[in-house]
Amino acid sequence: MTFVKQAVAGLRVLLVLTVLLGVLYPASVWLVSRLPGLHANAEAVDTTVVGVDREGDQWFHTRPSAATLPASGGSNKGELNADHDAVIAERRAAVGQREGVAPQQVPQDAVTASGSGLDPHISAVYAELQVPRVARARGLPEDRVRELVSANTDGRALGFLGEPGVNVTALNRALGAAK
Secondary structure, three states, X not given: OHHHHHHHHHHHHHHHHHHHHHHHHHHHHHHHHOOOOOEEOXXXXXXXXXXXXXXXXXXXXXXXXXXXXXXXXXXXXXXXXXXXXXXXXXXXXXXXXXXXXXXXXXXXHHOOOEOOOOOOEEEHHHHHHHHHHHHHHHOOOHHHHHHHHXXXXXXXXXXXXXXXXXXXXXXXXXXXHOO
């Protein structure tokens, strides 16, 4: 008798959770995503937690992505993989050429993909490497561009974890607003 009661109670819970989490929750997320003003031109709007890479010399560039758009995902290739080494060498040469420096001067985060491809942060070293190019392309003094970089640099997490990072999405928005 108690087994039947427990089985019926379990089935009720399963049914309720299936409706809530399998139907109502996904439907509500989908409906909210359709509200006007949440996205424009397939770019995240009013958020700086997603990396948005822009083309052109007038913008700072994010880390490369191992994913193909619009999906996110990492690469399963390790440092001992010959294909991985070739991709890193190719990226290092391309970034070095774009920034006008020797490939050995290109920081690691400029050539290695973030886990999801959505990380908006780059190192302060990579941001500093891009300052001359962006300043030239925008006709701004390098000191002004460095001020914007500094204003969009986040400190260490919890004050001691990791390294400070520059939020490229926020920085590019500030550049777009700069005269």
